[in-house]
Amino acid sequence: MSETISISSATLISSKTIVGSDVFSPTDEKLGTIEDILVDKVSGRTIYAVLSFGGFLGMGERHHPLPWSTLAYDVVKNVYRVNLDKKHLEDAPSYDRNKEFSWTPEYGRTVDSYYKSPNYWN
Amino acid sequence: MSETISISSATLISSKTIVGSDVFSPTDEKLGTIEDILVDKVSGRTIYAVLSFGGFLGMGERHHPLPWSTLAYDVVKNVYRVNLDKKHLEDAPSYDRNKEFSWTPEYGRTVDSYYKSPNYWN
Numbered sequence: 001m002s003e004t005i006s007i008s009s010a011t012l013i014s015s016k017t018i019v020g021s022d023v024f025s026p027t028d029e030k031l032g033t034i035e036d037i038l039v040d041k042v043s044g045r046t047i048y049a050v051l052s053f054g055g056f057l058g059m060g061e062r063h064h065p066l067p068w069s070t071l072a073y074d075v076v077k078n079v080y081r082v083n084l085d086k087k088h089l090e091d092a093p094s095y096d097r098n099k100e101f102s103w104t105p106e107y108g109r110t111v112d113s114y115y116k117s118p119n120y121w122n
Numbered sequence: 123m124s125e126t127i128s129i130s131s132a133t134l135i136s137s138k139t140i141v142g143s144d145v146f147s148p149t150d151e152k153l154g155t156i157e158d159i160l161v162d163k164v165s166g167r168t169i170y171a172v173l174s175f176g177g178f179l180g181m182g183e184r185h186h187p188l189p190w191s192t193l194a195y196d197v198v199k200n201v202y203r204v205n206l207d208k209k210h211l212e213d214a215p216s217y218d219r220n221k222e223f224s225w226t227p228e229y230g231r232t233v234d235s236y237y238k239s240p241n242y243w244n
Binding site: 011012013014015016018019036037038039040041042043044045046047048068071073075103108 | 133134135136137138140141158159160161162163164165166167168169170190193195197225230
């Protein structure tokens with residue numbers, strides 16, 4: 001785990017680097033941290049980023065799955081941004097990070113619908 | 123990190139679960155372990171899985187990037203498989219996991235070409 005790989009291409013990122021990355025608003029306010037990404041097993045496409053909000057919303061114990069399509073990569077500053085306000089994130093579907101959580105297609109549809117994202121689940 | 127999320131849908135997998143997964147041959151021989159995945163920053167598409175071969179090839183200290191398209195997900199046994207023989211994997215592009223490695227587009231093209239995979243780099 002002490003591995004250091006620098007990827008000089010601007011296009012690839014290690015999943016271990018994505019996890020732990022901060023997410024910012026368009027106005028450079030830190031909104032949260034990516035705790036995990038959920039990937040389609042077969043296609044390898046990232047479907048959700050799982051965010052935590054480090055306490056500033058008083059909800060650091062909850063995980064908020066965001067459709068990947070809500071994240072934009074800022075190639076200038078090398079950070080991910082979401083164009084969502086705090087209140088919208090606060091009211092979004094979430095689950096207790098410390099409890100077992102069963103992700104169902106129905107839950108996925110609720111998340112996709114909340115963010116008005118393309119429905120992954122059909 | 124003590125988080126336990128069970129995803130009951132058969133389609134999604136956490137990046138933290140992919141990392142550490144074993145990779146098998148079509149005849150159920152364990153070939154290696156996924157150490158990391160490299161993701162396109164913008165699209166979220168997984169481009170490479172980085173494999174290690176735990177010593178059985180005498181090369182546990184090296185990382186072998188494989189184009190994601192070489193991996194097939196076995197939905198019955200819930201494992202990833204590659205249809206490649208040991209010799210082919212042994213001779214593949216790799217780098218020392220303990221040294222800093224700069225991934226360049228040229229290196230990526232070499233990898234894609236070795237596995238006759240679609241060229242990510244153009």
